[in-house]
Amino acid sequence: MDPKTYKFDTISLHGGYMPSKNAGSRQVPIYQTTSYLFDDVDHAAALFNLEQGGHIYSRISNPTVQVLEERVAALEGGTAALATASGMSAIFLAIMTLCNTGDHVVVSSQLYGGTVNLFRLTLPKFGIKATFVKPRDTEGFKKAIQENTKCIFGELVGNPGNELMNMPEIVKIANEAGIPVIIDSTYQTPYLFKPLEHGADIVVHSLTKWMAGHGSSMAGILVEGGKFDWLKTDKFPTMTEPYEGYHGLSFAEEFGPVAFTMKARAEGMRDMGPCLSPQNAWNVLQGIETLSVRMEKHCSNALKMVEYLSNHKSVAWVSHASLKDNPDYELAKTLLPKGTGSMIAFGIKGGKEAGAAFIDNVKLASHLANVGDTRTLVIHPASATHSQMDEATLKLANMSHDMIRLSVGIEDIDDIINDFEDGFRAAEKPRLVANK
Amino acid sequence: MKFTVNKKEVFASTGGRPFDKKKPLIIFIHGSGLSHITWVLQTRYFAFHGYSVLAIDLPGHGYSEGPALESIEEQGKWIADVIDSVGVKEASLVGHSQGCLVVMECASQFPDKIRSIGLMGGAGAIPMNPELLELAEKGDPKAVDLMMDWAHGPAGHFGGHPVPGLHHINLGGSIVINGSVKNALGVDFRACDNYKNGFEAAKKIKCPAINILGDRDRMCPVKEGKKLADNIKDSEVEVIENCGHMILLEEAGKSLAILKKFIRNNHPAE
Numbered sequence A: 001m002d003p004k005t006y007k008f009d010t011i012s013l014h015g016g017y018m019p020s021k022n023a024g025s026r027q028v029p030i031y032q033t034t035s036y037l038f039d040d041v042d043h044a045a046a047l048f049n050l051e052q053g054g055h056i057y058s059r060i061s062n063p064t065v066q067v068l069e070e071r072v073a074a075l076e077g078g079t080a081a082l083a084t085a086s087g088m089s090a091i092f093l094a095i096m097t098l099c100n101t102g103d104h105v106v107v108s109s110q111l112y113g114g115t116v117n118l119f120r121l122t123l124p125k126f127g128i129k130a131t132f133v134k135p136r137d138t139e140g141f142k143k144a145i146q147e148n149t150k151c152i153f154g155e156l157v158g159n160p161g162n163e164l165m166n167m168p169e170i171v172k173i174a175n176e177a178g179i180p181v182i183i184d185s186t187y188q189t190p191y192l193f194k195p196l197e198h199g200a201d202i203v204v205h206s207l208t209k210w211m212a213g214h215g216s217s218m219a220g221i222l223v224e225g226g227k228f229d230w231l232k233t234d235k236f237p238t239m240t241e242p243y244e245g246y247h248g249l250s251f252a253e254e255f256g257p258v259a260f261t262m263k264a265r266a267e268g269m270r271d272m273g274p275c276l277s278p279q280n281a282w283n284v285l286q287g288i289e290t291l292s293v294r295m296e297k298h299c300s301n302a303l304k305m306v307e308y309l310s311n312h313k314s315v316a317w318v319s320h321a322s323l324k325d326n327p328d329y330e331l332a333k334t335l336l337p338k339g340t341g342s343m344i345a346f347g348i349k350g351g352k353e354a355g356a357a358f359i360d361n362v363k364l365a366s367h368l369a370n371v372g373d374t375r376t377l378v379i380h381p382a383s384a385t386h387s388q389m390d391e392a393t394l395k396l397a398n399m400s401h402d403m404i405r406l407s408v409g410i411e412d413i414d415d416i417i418n419d420f421e422d423g424f425r426a427a428e429k430p431r432l433v434a435n436k
Numbered sequence B: 001m002k003f004t005v006n007k008k009e010v011f012a013s014t015g016g017r018p019f020d021k022k023k024p025l026i027i028f029i030h031g032s033g034l035s036h037i038t039w040v041l042q043t044r045y046f047a048f049h050g051y052s053v054l055a056i057d058l059p060g061h062g063y064s065e066g067p068a069l070e071s072i073e074e075q076g077k078w079i080a081d082v083i084d085s086v087g088v089k090e091a092s093l094v095g096h097s098q099g100c101l102v103v104m105e106c107a108s109q110f111p112d113k114i115r116s117i118g119l120m121g122g123a124g125a126i127p128m129n130p131e132l133l134e135l136a137e138k139g140d141p142k143a144v145d146l147m148m149d150w151a152h153g154p155a156g157h158f159g160g161h162p163v164p165g166l167h168h169i170n171l172g173g174s175i176v177i178n179g180s181v182k183n184a185l186g187v188d189f190r191a192c193d194n195y196k197n198g199f200e201a202a203k204k205i206k207c208p209a210i211n212i213l214g215d216r217d218r219m220c221p222v223k224e225g226k227k228l229a230d231n232i233k234d235s236e237v238e239v240i241e242n243c244g245h246m247i248l249l250e251e252a253g254k255s256l257a258i259l260k261k262f263i264r265n266n267h268p269a270e
């Protein structure tokens, strides 16, 4: 006897949506509206006071966006989700929902650059401080926890160094300290990894990346695990104490396993307002329909690229957790059995000049700042995103002048390799190219 | 709100308003393995419209001290103790699933204390599937997955929660998992399976009753719900279309509207 609830690939296509409630429309309709009619005065009051569910205004919720939220919640195994205008706003909302001024967070030092800036520069303006810990330094996470620490935040596979956090161990540390773990799972998608199943409490995504795949739309989401007991201590007044904004509502008491999402929406969306447009929600839904098939191809292409690069005479080193000599190889095998993702970092012989020449001479691979597109993307951080950094700062960020960051797409692998051959050929004689 | 019943600590949600014993009281009683959380889309409305509300966590559930009570008869008696403990003479009771059995026991044992009863997915008996019962008693989380599968109608399986962003099956499942599969769900399932007094209790009920049913409910099919209502003298039945057993959440708005009308008629607030 087994439950007949729908499985991953079916949820990717159907989750969160019932045609019978939408004029029989097979595709999810785009509810391009700002606001929704109330039945009567009583109904309006009940909606505003969270006595009843429903839509009021599209900054707070929207039926198309709701489909995306339920679908991603289902794929991640979460109790609830809140979609946002971008990945950054999802991260910001998560922290602002949890923390007050004077609070502290422990974060992995290998994060997307925008997230590093948020924790390093922006959140301190609100009196929220962060301690950065290297992803492999599990003990360091424990040592960094203070009396006022409200969460641990990290990406399972750090960017751009591809170092893994030992999530099971870090979850134990967080449990002992009675604080939640927030994981940015953008690089994995629930196809490769479901952080909630491994003890995380909140998952955030930049849906802009692999989840959507097409690189057409900005979007983010936060997903709640529903297992964290906010009421166990008095550490989380933002979740447990009567909230003036809703007649003294205690989100944790009334909403239990969905308290975090309810609060993030009721307060965060109401006051900060980074809402996702229904058009972009719809665009992302189109991508999610094919999540499994795309991720499978991303991962198989990535493995072929790892092999190709590892054997190439112009390549100094390759970093990908699928490689046996990678320090995270064993951990990746247990946590990421379906694949370690499609982000590869490699060093090109000839340093910065060779890196620049390579980038300038590939034609199929797109030179841009995004990752997780269905198309292959490359960037040479030392001459682009990190060009202002000196040698020492690059080292601290675990980066080098010869590093190329590759986001492997789902094109035919032969075409990607042929393109790279052109790049390497040019890189071997960078001066010739420069003089041309 | 926390208070004491039979020397044990009990938690009840008051629907976001302070408890006030001068207002008419409605007690909400959750289903097997669940907690007060399931009632959030009914309780806040009543609490803000002239009623005092107690969505209780049964002993050993949610934030109430254990152990769980092992029979429906004891649970029915315990609800009467709750009414006494908060210093009130009478209450209306609203139950879901197993909570309906508890409501009927209480109303039949203590007719003077109960003004009206609302049932959601109420049957006269809840015989358990033996395999499911065994899984729950062993504390196997698979019991929760099976229960959530059967309990939900189309909205649970596809989507469309009344509260944007919430996921029916995962939310329901996490309420049970956050409690104890073995010591709450397992004990509840056994209590349901053992309980044989439903129709006798129904016949003794003197107050007005309503049974709100879902036409896609696989745990309490409409036929069973009607059979129960036929045994209660002053009773009515409402059937909600396309709705499974989690009526209070799947069709929160419709079930609230029905309940509002019923309680206002039979137990009016000033």
Ligand SMILES: Cc1ncc(COP(=O)(O)O)c(C=O)c1O
Pocket (backbone or CB within 6 Å): A086, A087, A088, A089, A112, A114, A115, A155, A159, A184, A186, A187, A205, A206, A207, A208, A218, A219, A220, A370, A371
């Ligand atoms: C891991 C990770 N998290 C968050 C973000 C930010 O997301 P967005 O660009 O959608 O705001 C990115 C963007 O590159 C990312 O790679």
